[in-house]
Amino acid sequence: ETGVTQTPRHLVMGMTNKKSLKCEQHLGHNAMYWYKQSAKKPLELMFVYSLEERVENNSVPSRFSPECPNSSHLFLHLHTLQPEDSALYLCASSQANRYNSPLHFGNGTRLTVT
Amino acid sequence: GEDVEQSLFLSVREGDSSVINCTYTDSSSTYLYWYKQEPGAGLQLLTYIFSNMDMKQDQRLTVLLNKKDKHLSLRIADTQTGDSAIYFCAERVKAAGNKLTFGGGTRVLVKP
Numbered sequence: 001e002t003g004v005t006q007t008p009r010h011l012v013m014g015m016t017n018k019k020s021l022k023c024e025q026h027l028g029h030n031a032m033y034w035y036k037q038s039a040k041k042p043l044e045l046m047f048v049y050s051l052e053e054r055v056e057n058n059s060v061p062s063r064f065s066p067e068c069p070n071s072s073h074l075f076l077h078l079h080t081l082q083p084e085d086s087a088l089y090l091c092a093s094s095q096a097n098r099y100n101s102p103l104h105f106g107n108g109t110r111l112t113v114t
Numbered sequence: 115g116e117d118v119e120q121s122l123f124l125s126v127r128e129g130d131s132s133v134i135n136c137t138y139t140d141s142s143s144t145y146l147y148w149y150k151q152e153p154g155a156g157l158q159l160l161t162y163i164f165s166n167m168d169m170k171q172d173q174r175l176t177v178l179l180n181k182k183d184k185h186l187s188l189r190i191a192d193t194q195t196g197d198s199a200i201y202f203c204a205e206r207v208k209a210a211g212n213k214l215t216f217g218g219g220t221r222v223l224v225k226p
Contacts, residue, residue, distance in 0.1 A: 004156070043157075043202070043216040056213075090156050100145050100164070100206075103214060105156035 003027045006091050006106035013081065014114055021076040021109045023091030031096035032074040033103065034066060037088040049074065050096040081113045118205055118217035125223045132190040134220045136203035139184060143205040146179060147214070148188045151200045160188070160201075198224045 004025045013019050025032065034046040048056035049068040063085075065077040074091055088108045095101035117139040126132045138146070143165050149157040163170045163177045163186075170177045176189040186203055200219040207213065 006156075042218045045213070048213075092157075100162075102145075102147055102159050102162055103157075104159065105149075107154070107156045110154075 003104050004091060004093055004106035006089075006109050008109060009107065010110045010112075012112045012114060013078070015081060015083075017081075018077070018079040020078065021089055021091075021111075023074040023076075023106055025072055025074075025091075025093040025104070025106075027093055027104060029093035029095050029101075029104070030071045031094045032068060032071070033092040033094075034074065034076050035090040035092065035105075037090055037108070038086075043090075047076075078111075081111075083113050086111055086113045118203060118215050120201075120203060120217040120220045122218070123221050123223070125225060126193050128193060128195060128224055128226050130193055132188075132193045132197065132222055132224075134188045134190075134201050134203075134222065136186040136188075136217055137184055138186065138203075138205045138215075138217075140205060140207045140209070140215075141181075141184065142207055142209045144208050145206040146177075146186050147204040147206070148175075148177065149202040149204065149216075151202065151219070153199075157202060193222075193224050195224050195226060198222060 007022045031050040036044045046060045047066040067075040090108045091106045092103040094103050120136050147162040148160045150160050151157050161172050174191045178187045200221050202216050202219045204214045204216045
């Protein structure tokens with residue numbers, strides 16, 4: 001099993017739908033991240049959870065709502081999205097109390113908003 | 115401030131060496147990383163270097179760090195078609211809460 005697992009791999013949703021992205025890590029890490037990767041744009045950090053507390057929220061629209069019920073699971077709840085929200089959403093994890101701990105990424109969820 | 119820049123594209127012939135370059139602006143970087151992203155996949159950590167080192171070698175990969183010029187490079191020896199991917203450099207800045215800042219990625223195309 002890979003260290004960081006994301007489901008679903010692909011998601012197509014209409015602008016009025018509500019859906020959730022799921023991420024699970026099996027690495028014993030205690031920090032989890034959501035990144036957005038759009039074509040021709042740098043990787044954008046959306047949210048950071050460290051020890052299950054949200055420690056960073058980079059001016060992300062409220063139509064994106066993260067949830068971290070425990071250190072192994074992270075969700076991104078989506079509602080009333082816009083077509084420009086179509087992107088690859090990447091989850092990552094690391095060890096929060098080791099500042100040299102690299103991020104380990106999942107394979108992402110490819111989201112298309114129609 | 116934090117800014118990490120990479121060239122967009124590199125084409126290399128199979129068997130040659132590839133050199134991917136990265137520049138960063140924050141002199142308080144602690145660790146610098148190289149990630150590889152293949153089509154349809156997430157970012158895979160390749161290697162990283164601590165900021166007080168000049169060089170790190172790991173099999174076909176050699177990382178060179180010029181801290182004075184804030185320049186990082188990744189050399190891939192004997193480049194294979196499986197090395198075709200997008201390569202991202204990233205810096206960890208202690209002053210920014212140990213956040214990772216990523217470059218825009220370099221697309222490497224290996225031609226047979």
